[in-house]
C-alpha cells in the first residue's frame with residue numbers, strides 16, 4: 001500500500017530537486033553565456049534582414065542606405081556569434097552556429113537578393129567564417145591544455161617542494177648556471193641561507209666553479225653521482241646528486257646532503273680501537289712472557305747442582321722471583337678487572353671506610369716493592385669517611401702509584417696527599433717523572449690508550465687508568481690528571497663523603 005505521507009514527501013522532494021536544478025541552471029554561468037550567444041545571433045539576424053523589415057513595416061524614418069547595400073557586408077555581422085561560439089563552445093559550437101548562420105542566409109540568397117551568385121557568395125562566406133570559428137576553438141583548446149599542464153606541473157612541483165621541505169637531509173637545487181634555485185630548511189639550518197648565490201661560493205668559498213669537485217656538468221648530462229665530501233665547516237656529508245628538470249625546462253642538479261660526520265668518527269674510532277687492541281694483545285703476550293722468562297731463568301739457575309749459592313745471592317734471586325710474580329699478578333688482575341667491568345659484574349661493594357687506612361696500607365705495600373723511589377704521605381687530620389669498595393679504591397691507588405713509579409726516574413719523589421673539599425675527599429698522587437703532553441691528557445683514561453712515553457714502561461697494557469676511571473665513576477666520583485712534560489704529573493680523584501643519606505641511598509640501590 002502507498003504511504004500518503006511518503007508520496008507527499010517524494011513529490012515535495014521531486015519539486016524541490018526540479019526547483020533546485022532550475023535555480024542552478026539559472027544561476028550557472030553557462031546559461032548567461034548561452035543567452036549572450038542567442039542575443040548576438042538574434043541581433044545579427046535582425047540587422048541582416050533590417051532592410052526587408054523596414055520595407056515590410058514601412059518605417060520610413062529607419063530607412064538607411066547601409067541596409068540595402070552589398071549583402072556580403074551584412075553577413076560580416078555573423079563573424080561575431082561564430083567566433084564567440086568557437087571561443088565558448090570550441091569547434092563543435094562554431095560549426096553549429098555557422099550552419100545556423102547559413103540557414104539564415106538562404107532565404108535572402110534564394111528569394112530576395114538581386115546581386116549576382118548570391119548562393120555561391122553565401123557559401124564562400126560561410127566556409128571562411130566557419131574556418132575562423134573553428135580556428136578560434138582550436139586555439140582556445142590548445143591554450144587551455146597548456147595552462148592545465150602548467151597548473152599540474154606547478155602543483156606537482158609544489159607537492160615535491162613540500163616533501164623536500166620536510167626531509168631531514170639537506171636538499172639543494174642548482175641551475176645549469178651554478179645558481180642556487182632551491183634550498184630546504186635543513187640545508188639552510190646546516191649551511192646558512194644561500195638562495196640566489198652560486199653553489200661554488202656558497203658551499204666551497206670559491207669565486208668560480210672548481211673542475212675537480214664539481215659534478216654539475218656530469219649530472220646535467222644525465223648521470224647520478226654519489227660521493228662523500230669534507231666541507232670547510234669541518235663536517236663530512238654523503239651527497240647524492242641527480243638530474244632534475246625545473247618548471248622552466250632547464251636541467252638542474254638536485255643534491256641531497258646527509259651529515260655522516262658522526263658515522264665517520266665512529267668508523268675512525270673503531271679502526272683506532274682495533275689498532276689499540278692488536279697493540280694490546282702483543283703487549284700482553286710480551287708482558288706475560290718476560291716475567292715468566294726471568295722466573296724460569298732464576299729457577300733453572302737454582303736447579304744447577306754444581307753452583308753453590310751464598311745467602312745474599314739466594315735472597316737476591318728469590319726477591320727477583322717475588323717481584324716478577326707480583327708483576328704477573330698485577331697484570332692478570334688488571335685484565336681480570338677490565339673484563340669484569342666490561343661484563344658489568346664488578347659492582348662496588350660499598351661500606352664506610354677511612355680513606356687514610358686505604359692509602360696507608362697501599363703505600364706500605366708499594367714501598368716494599370718499589371724501594372728505589374721515595375714515597376711521601378700527607379693526610380690531613382680528621383678526614384671524613386667515604387662510602388666505597390675498599391679493594392676497588394685500593395686498586396685505583398695501586399694503578400696510580402705503579403704509573404708514578406714507571407714513568408719517573410729512580411730516586412725521585414712520589415707524594416700521596418688527601419684532603420676534604422666541598423663535601424668530597426680528594427686524593428692526589430704526584431711524581432717528578434716524564435710528564436704527559438697536553439694533547440694526550442684527554443686520552444690517557446681511554447681503554448688501551450698508551451701515551452708517547454711508553455718506552456718508560458715497555459709492555460704496559462693501557463688499561464690501568466681506564467680501570468681506575470671506571471671504578472671512580474662507579475663511586476660517583478671524578479678522576480683527572482695535571483701534568484707538565486719533563487717536570488711530572490699529578491693524578492687526582494675525588495669521592496663523595498659518606499653521609500647518612502648517601503649510605504641509605506646506596507643500601508636501597510644495592
Ligand code: ADP
Pocket residue numbers: 403404407431433434435436444445449450451452453454457459460461462463464465466489
Ligand atoms: P700503561 O701504563 O699500561 O700504558 P695506563 O692506562 O696506566 O697504561 O696509562 C695510560 C698512559 O698514560 C700511559 O701509557 C702513559 O703514557 C700515561 N701515563 C699514565 N700515568 C703516567 C704518569 N704518572 N706519568 C706519565 N705518563 C703517565
